[in-house]
Amino acid sequence: MAIRSFGGSLTEKQREFYHNEGYLILEDLLNEEDMMAPKEAMQTKVQWIADALASAGLITDKLEHRPFPYRLAELFQGLTSEDFLQFGRSWRDRLPGYYHLMSNPKIVDAVESLIGGEIFSNPVYNVRPKVPGVAAGAVPWHQDKSYWPDANANPVITVWLSFIDATLENGCLHLKPKTQHSKVLDWHHEKHTGTGYTALHDHQLGRQKTVALPVRAGTAILFNDRLLHMSTPNLSDHVRWSVDLRYQPTDQDPMPQHGAGFLVRSREFPDRVATLEDWMASKPEHGSTASV
Structure with missing residues (x-):
């Protein structure tokens, strides 16, 4: 089947690999400058959590001197999973650093190669401190589309970004190539840990090999929202920080039931692209009078 040609930054070989395998690794896509603003947003949230833990009497030291990879891990030493989960299994705070990440031209250029130049940043983005x-x-093993099975949105591209080196020890991403052609499989909510993640049973995973993807900080992994994937526990002494973003063509369902996404690129209507101020006000486009 011929692959439609778009602009953007990917080579033809990269585009073919993505369409055939269901994923693509872009090593060192982001540099330290690109990661600075989202890291500041993450550190803001960690400070909020430290303040809350101290106010609740669960900690006596906010560890404000500790380095980025270690502080959150050490704040929760001796505490329980329930103590952590009160702050959410992943974060979707509306902080400026995340807008700058979602709007980063390096990311959006890559996405444009796959879906064209009319791009909507899906409201389902997650900051994940493992x-x-x-x-x-x-x-657990799942398909991202299990979180929006009724949405009229296909394709949705996940862009998974590492903010420290993701390793086998600290729980890197694992996936099954070529499974993006699967329908949305019958899933269940994981019940043992209190997270409520959507999950698949072992018998649903098929015989396709599993590929582990340890990557350096700044690397992006793009994959289709039907691709089977998971990540393992963190057995290290530090947090494995990652962010997963999602992008789709503007003619697909914006999924307002999941929050406010925004127009991140439009070759046809560039004046409508949402600014930081629009995004902070939950407006999907520049000039829009309504918030989602």
């Missing part, structure tokens, strides 16, 4: 010893760290 904390050692916390139940939310391990994510």
